[in-house]
Amino acid sequence: MKNEVFARAITEIDDELVISAHKNMVPRSKRKKWPLAVAACFLLICGIALYLGNSSRIEVFVYGNTISDQPVTIDLPAPLSSDQRLLSSDAITVPLEIKTKHKVDIKTEDGILEVYSRETDQLLCEGQTCKASDFVTVFWTIEAPNPKQIYKLHINSDTVVLLLSYSGDTNSWIVNKQ
Amino acid sequence: MDDKEIVELYWQRNEQAIKETADKYGAYCRKISLNILSDLSDSEENVNDAYMQAWLSIPPHKPDSLMAFLGKLTRNLALNRYKAMHAKKRLWNQFAISLDELSDCTPSNIMVEQKAEIAELGKSINSFLYSQKEDIRNVFICRYFYCDSVEEISDRFGYSQSKIKSMLMRARIRLKSYLKKEGYYEE
Numbered sequence: 413m414k415n416e417v418f419a420r421a422i423t424e425i426d427d428e429l430v431i432s433a434h435k436n437m438v439p440r441s442k443r444k445k446w447p448l449a450v451a452a453c454f455l456l457i458c459g460i461a462l463y464l465g466n467s468s469r470i471e472v473f474v475y476g477n478t479i480s481d482q483p484v485t486i487d488l489p490a491p492l493s494s495d496q497r498l499l500s501s502d503a504i505t506v507p508l509e510i511k512t513k514h515k516v517d518i519k520t521e522d523g524i525l526e527v528y529s530r531e532t533d534q535l536l537c538e539g540q541t542c543k544a545s546d547f548v549t550v551f552w553t554i555e556a557p558n559p560k561q562i563y564k565l566h567i568n569s570d571t572v573v574l575l576l577s578y579s580g581d582t583n584s585w586i587v588n589k590q
Numbered sequence: 591m592d593d594k595e596i597v598e599l600y601w602q603r604n605e606q607a608i609k610e611t612a613d614k615y616g617a618y619c620r621k622i623s624l625n626i627l628s629d630l631s632d633s634e635e636n637v638n639d640a641y642m643q644a645w646l647s648i649p650p651h652k653p654d655s656l657m658a659f660l661g662k663l664t665r666n667l668a669l670n671r672y673k674a675m676h677a678k679k680r681l682w683n684q685f686a687i688s689l690d691e692l693s694d695c696t697p698s699n700i701m702v703e704q705k706a707e708i709a710e711l712g713k714s715i716n717s718f719l720y721s722q723k724e725d726i727r728n729v730f731i732c733r734y735f736y737c738d739s740v741e742e743i744s745d746r747f748g749y750s751q752s753k754i755k756s757m758l759m760r761a762r763i764r765l766k767s768y769l770k771k772e773g774y775y776e777e
Contacts, residue, residue: 415689416673417708418696422734423665424712427658429719433731434618434657 470516470572473509474587479574483586486576504585506552506576510567515545522563522576523554552576557585564590593656600648607648608641615657619664625737626668627675628683636671640664665735685737691758692734695766697774711774718768722761729754730761 472479474486486506509530510516518525519541527537530547537543544550552565552574559578566573573590591610599607619640623633640663653659672685700707719727729747732738733754740758744751769775 415693415696416669417700417711418692418734419669419689420666420708421711422715423662423669424709425716425719425731425735427653427655427662429716429727429731430658430661430735431655432724433728433735434661 469513470567471511472567472572472574472589473511474507476509479508479587479589481589483579483588485579485582486585486587503553503555504557504576505554506565506574506585506587508550508552508565508574509547510544510550511547512545515543516568516571518542518544518550518565518567519569520552520563520565522561522565523552525565526551526553596656597648597652600645601652608645611641611644611656611660615660618657619660622661622664622736623668626665626672626683626685628685632671632675633668636668637664639667639671643667661735684739688733688737691762695762695769697769699774711769714769714772714774715765718765721768722764726757726761729757733758 474484477484486504510518518527521540523540525537525539525542526535527542527544528534528549528551529536530549536548542550554563554576557563557576557578559580561577563576564573565576574587575590576585576587578584579586591614596607596610596614599610616637619637620633623636623640624630627633627636640660643663644660647663651659697711700711719730722730725747729743729749732743732746733740738746740751740754743749744754747754749757
């Protein structure tokens, strides 16, 4: 038998070594698995956060300014005069620009939405519920708005909620994120 | 029952010693046999031979560690059986593969019949193993004493198979170098 010499010689090693090697054989199933589980959970949470971060990334602008929780005044003279669609005295129109990577649902129970492609200026949708993607212009028009009422526009359910209200301090309509 | 009590039964020539040995170390001896012989019925016979050999050896022996004593006994008997059964045809099992890995380390100037020289070589391997880190030493013994597969060792120690192979390869290179210094290779 080839290498029998070595096979026989290794049988001569100390008992202590033979026992030690056998005792250190801990089946994987008995090993602590929690570090792996914690790492897996951490990666999963990061993945979900990244996915949600990307998927819910919806940017909304008015007059080129990002809408935040800080109110933006709507009835500025310059934009109103630059667009014939905004000139109705009985209605207020909020000219929004929405930028998103994914398809979003835009919904309001107050007024009418008109969604235009930023690229072609083509009317894509009209009504109280519209779908949009990429970069669109949305005109949110409320006929005979009541200054005592707060109007809401939802993007992707409650992911982004815009509030349109009348500010007595500035005597103007303002929009901000909820 | 602890090992001392079992050994005491052997010394009293009480046949309960064999039953207690089988209960406590049966699986351990079967695993060693199976790794070398790769056959369940051969392994079972080999383990029974080991119990018989233990019965004949204790007394006069009084092993400090019954586990190591039985492990070595079972291993030696399995080596004999393997040699007898596969004298002409090589069986490519884990044992043969593990032996093949050691072919580079095996001194060519010692014959199987030279028991004293083999015992000396055993002492050198022993010294070499004590000079190694504990995890490397244990992996080496699992592979070359217990003849466990790389996959089994990887599973038990929680290292990847490639890491185990790498640990073994580097240990063999160091062993060869160690044995060379000890004068085991003819120039």
